[in-house]
Amino acid sequence: MTSHHGMFVPADEDPRGDTGSSRGERGCVTGYLEAYRHTIAMKCQGLSPAQLATASVPPSAISLLGLVRHLARVEHHWARRVLEGRGDLPRLFDEPGDDAGFTLPGATEETDETTVHEAFELWRGECAYADGVVATASLDDLVSVGDERIEVRDVLVHLVEEYARHAGHADLVRECLDGRTGQ
Numbered sequence: 739m740t741s742h743h744g745m746f747v748p749a750d751e752d753p754r755g756d757t758g759s760s761r762g763e764r765g766c767v768t769g770y771l772e773a774y775r776h777t778i779a780m781k782c783q784g785l786s787p788a789q790l791a792t793a794s795v796p797p798s799a800i801s802l803l804g805l806v807r808h809l810a811r812v813e814h815h816w817a818r819r820v821l822e823g824r825g826d827l828p829r830l831f832d833e834p835g836d837d838a839g840f841t842l843p844g845a846t847e848e849t850d851e852t853t854v855h856e857a858f859e860l861w862r863g864e865c866a867y868a869d870g871v872v873a874t875a876s877l878d879d880l881v882s883v884g885d886e887r888i889e890v891r892d893v894l895v896h897l898v899e900e901y902a903r904h905a906g907h908a909d910l911v912r913e914c915l916d917g918r919t920g921q
Contacts, residue, residue, distance in 0.1 A: 764877060767894045768869075774901030775865055778809065781908040782858075785915065791842050791849035794914035795907075800840055802911050803849065803857055805904050807831060807839035810861040812900055816893050817868035820881050830860075 761769060782790060782802045790803040811830040819825050831839035842849060877891040913919050 763891070767891065767898060768872065770898045771894065771901060774898065774905050777905045778805065778901065778908055781905070781912045782806065785912075787849040787851055787854045789915050790854055792915060793911075795910050798907075799837070800907055800911060801842065802908060802915075803854060804837075804840040804842055805908055805911075806857045806861045807842070809839075809901070809904060810857070810864045811839040812897070813861070813864035813868045816897060817864070817871045820883055820893060821868075821871045821875060821890065823881065825882075830864075 785802065787803075790806075791801050793799045793801045793804070808831070814827075814830045819827050819829070831837075835841060842853075872890070872894065875890045877889060877894070879890045880887045881890060881893065883893075909919070
């Protein structure tokens with residue numbers, strides 16, 4: 739661990755970068771979303787598969803790898819099922835016992851590099867897909883969520899909220915795993 743006061747990387751190497759001061763509504767919301775995605779990835783760096791799969795904040799079953807899987811489910815749901823209107827697609831991790839992606843198959847000690855790689859590839863793929871869908875949508879477009887019609891901007895703000903909440907969870911899980919805090 740470096741001596742950057744608990745930071746994962748020096749400020750000038752932070753992938754979240756400078757957000758700027760005037761980037762408009764779309765740039766603001768998507769910038770926050772991208773920053774939170776980077777935060778989740780940073781919280782997972784440098785850990786073994788077993789550590790990533792460890793639920794370290796009892797009684798919660800949340801692990802960092804479970805968060806990544808859950809966020810893949812979130813991205814998939816909102817981009818494909820809601821923004822594209824493809825509600826017929828099955829939700830990711832929707833089988834009994836999957837717990838919305840939070841529950842990992844097998845015990846912690848059985849989690850290997852392949853499981854980690856697959857989870858991160860799924861998440862990154864769903865993020866990229868969602869970015870493509872959002873890029874072609876107007877923030878004013880209306881989409882259906884159940885019986886309600888909401889604007890695309892509402893979906894994006896919800897995603898920022900979802901990531902912010904789970905970044906807080908990731909902070910606690912990581913600190914309990916190895917004491918690492920910051921950024």
